[in-house]
Amino acid sequence: MTIQLCLAGATGWAGSALARAIAQTEDIELVAAVSRTHAGRSLGEVLAEPRLTGPIYATAEAALAAHPCDVFFEYTKPDVAKANVLAALERGANVVIGTSGLTDADYAEIAATAEARGRGVLAVGNFALTAVLLMKFAEMAARLIPQWEIIDYASDGKKDAPSGTARELAARLARIRPSALTVPLDETQGLVETRGARLAGSQVHSIRLPGYTISVEIIFGMTDQTLTLRHDSGNSAEPYVDGALLAIGKVGSFMGVRRGLDSVLEI
Structure with a gap:
């Protein structure tokens, strides 16, 4: 079964590396992306990767409204991350959080929403x-x-x-x-x-x-x-790609909030 993914922060340093890796996978389809800078274009055009055909939206709300997804990947900034995550949960998506800066109070609110909606949220401070x-x-x-x-x-x-x-x-x-x-x-x-x-x-x-x-x-x-x-970590975002792909595949296997990639791995 192919996972339908919406990626917020898809043209950023880490997000673009993840998007290019997704283009090479067979079990994840990047159906929409979020980037204020490149809204209105296709992600493949911006990243010079023709296998990425999903459109780019200025906000997570717009992307989620146009493209329902199985997993929403949050890779933006702390000042918008919580709102993006809550919007995705309300739309019925599981969520992977790669954005740093969220507080324990933020996670408590996210956990309550995830439990109420029967969805999973996997928060990972570092995917390496x-x-x-x-x-x-x-x-x-x-x-x-x-x-x-x-x-x-x-x-x-x-x-x-x-x-x-x-x-x-x-x-x-x-x-x-x-x-x-x-x-x-x-x-x-x-x-x-x-x-x-x-x-x-x-x-x-x-x-x-x-x-x-x-x-x-x-x-x-x-x-x-x-x-x-x-x-x-070195200068590239490559160390985070493998862990991020694992997180996308695992986030639908539980309900509520889990913190740390190892919480869904057998180690």
């Missing part, structure tokens, strides 16, 4: 399979090591902080336990802000500099020993 493995390894380590801190690296132009990857990692570790602090934050001498932000029980530091694409690092510490886990 190496990032998925980092999170699994970090969960294993957190069960044995009580102290850690997360460092989130991205380019100087990335506006949201921390990244979706760091948010997802902190949320997952919170289900195990909060990271212990030898010196409580309110007893810090000097600038407490230099200790990072307390997010879901983890200290998180966001670095934004030229030269980085997307990286996340978690450092676990015990007496006289440390463990460092790190995922680094």
Whole structure:
């Protein structure tokens, strides 16, 4: 059975790589795309890929109204992502979220709508399979090591902080336990802000500099020993394609919200 897909953010850095990969698949059909910049054109024309025949719309609402779909893939910006996801759920689509910056409150609202509509939402902070493995390894380590801190690296132009990857990692570790602090934050001498932000029980530091694409690092510490886990992405969006395709195929297999690609994989 072919999955009918609507892709929001189809002409962006990550979205265009995913669209080109979909053009080579046989079980996913990209029926519509969302891009304000290229609205009114065909996606194949914009991406120079003739196998992509779906039209581009300026808004998710317009695309969903014209082309009912099985899966809506959200790959835009935080300020419109929640509205896009809710609109897709109301139209009866399952949703994959690749946009970072949504809060826990946003996900609570999305979860309520998904449950009410009997649809699935898979939110993935990072589709790279190496990032998925980092999170699994970090969960294993957190069960044995009580102290850690997360460092989130991205380019100087990335506006949201921390990244979706760091948010997802902190949320997952919170289900195990909060990271212990030898010196409580309110007893810090000097600038407490230099200790990072307390997010879901983890200290998180966001670095934004030229030269980085997307990286996340978690450092676990015990007496006289440390463990460092790190995922680094290069300049292309290719690392995210395989995971995104897996997410599209799996999102219809459950109801409600799941966070993390590994939540639908057997690892």
